[in-house]
Amino acid sequence: xxxxxxxxxxxxxxxxxxxxxxxxxxxxxxxxxxxxxxxxxxxxxxxxxxxxxxxxxxxxxxxxxxxxxxxxxxxxxxxxxxxxxxxxxxxxxxxxxxxxxxxxxxxxxxxxxxxxxxxxxxxxxxxxxxxxxxxxxxxxxxxxxxxxxxxxxxxxxxxxxxxxxxxxxxxxxxxxxxxxxxxxxxxxxxxxxxxxxxxxxxxx
Ligand code: ADP
Ligand code: ZN
Numbered sequence: 001x002x003x004x005x006x007x008x009x010x011x012x013x014x015x016x017x018x019x020x021x022x023x024x025x026x027x028x029x030x031x032x033x034x035x036x037x038x039x040x041x042x043x044x045x046x047x048x049x050x051x052x053x054x055x056x057x058x059x060x061x062x063x064x065x066x067x068x069x070x071x072x073x074x075x076x077x078x079x080x081x082x083x084x085x086x087x088x089x090x091x092x093x094x095x096x097x098x099x100x101x102x103x104x105x106x107x108x109x110x111x112x113x114x115x116x117x118x119x120x121x122x123x124x125x126x127x128x129x130x131x132x133x134x135x136x137x138x139x140x141x142x143x144x145x146x147x148x149x150x151x152x153x154x155x156x157x158x159x160x161x162x163x164x165x166x167x168x169x170x171x172x173x174x175x176x177x178x179x180x181x182x183x184x185x186x187x188x189x190x191x192x193x194x195x196x197x198x199x200x201x202x203x204x
Contacts, residue, residue, distance in 0.1 A: 007104040011089075011131050013116035014140035016154045017174040020113040021056035023140055024085055027111050028062060031083040036109075040064035040085035041073050043092050045166070054087045070095035074102065082108060089114030090124040091164070097129045118163055119156035119172070120182045142174030153180035 012023050031038050040054055044066045054064045064085070067073055070092050077084055084103050089096060089112045100110045116131075116139070118124045131137050144151040151174035158171055165171060175181075 007107040008109050008136070009100050009104045009130070009134045010109070010111045010136045010138070011127070011134040012111065012113040012138045012140060013127055013131065015117070015142050015152055015174050016115065016172050017057055017142040018140040018151070019056070019058075019142070020115075020140050021054055021087060022058060022060055023138065024087055024111060024113040025054060025056060025060045025062045028083065028085045031109070036082040037078070037080050038083040038085060039077060039081045040087070041067050041076070042087040043089075044068050045088075045091045045164070054085070069093055070099045074099045077103060077108075084108050084110045086110065086112040087114070089130060090118075090127055092126060094126045094129070097126050097133055100130060101133050115154065117153065119154055119165075121153055121180065144176035144179050145173045146175060146179035149176040149178070151176045151179075153177065155180055156183075 010027070012020050012027075014020055028038050028040060040062055042054060042064050053061045055061045062085075064087065065076060067076065073084075073086070073092075073096070084100075086092070086096070086100065091114075096112075100112055103110050112130055112134075114127050114130075115124045116127050139152075141150040141152055143149075153175045155173050155175040156165070156171065157173060158165065
């Protein structure tokens with residue numbers, strides 16, 4: 001592990017239910033045990049649970065600050081903070097890449113967790129750029145609910161072409177590469193997509 005004060009960027013990424021938040025909370029809890037000063041941020045768009053906590057699907061939680069922009073992360077990071085946690089990074093604006101690099105340059109350990117792919121399996125910006133800037137990348141995998149294999153994809157179960165439909169159980173499930181059906185809502189009663197329907201551009 002990088003010695004304190006050196007600064008680094010770690011990215012934790014994978015599908016929904018793959019344990020990204022759990023892994024983020026685990027690393028931050030260990031930093032606290034090591035008496036490092038930590039701060040945790042998440043974007044305000046995600047109001048699924050509490051605005052002031054990172055919560056895993058398994059029920060682990062850690063206090064966090066909900067912010068409206070990447071600039072606010074920089075503003076709110078205390079000079080004495082040694083470890084900065086970022087959750088749901090795919091919902092941050094593109095500026096988060098510079099902000100995370102800046103914080104690492106200042107000597108902080110930055111740990112960022114987010115979805116690597118959207119519901120169609122496309123790279124979910126700004127994660128790819130953050131991964132390029134990172135010293136270390138961890139890919140977490142869930143369990144495919146269809147076949148039990150390790151899952152790397154997030155299957156959307158409701159018919160919507162919006163890139164962001166916030167929610168978890170009932171709206172999305174983890175699938176492996178084989179069982180993943182990009183763009184197809186496959187639960188009973190859902191409509192799926194019309195043939196040849198055009199795509200919503202990223203982040204629209
Ligand atoms: P992420 O942040 O990647 O969405 P979380 O850390 O919030 O994941 O949740 C991981 C937890 O979700 C697991 O420890 C497990 O309790 C639960 N879980 C529910 N469905 C699945 C699944 N299909 N595969 C793996 N874990 C699942
Ligand atoms: Zn499968």
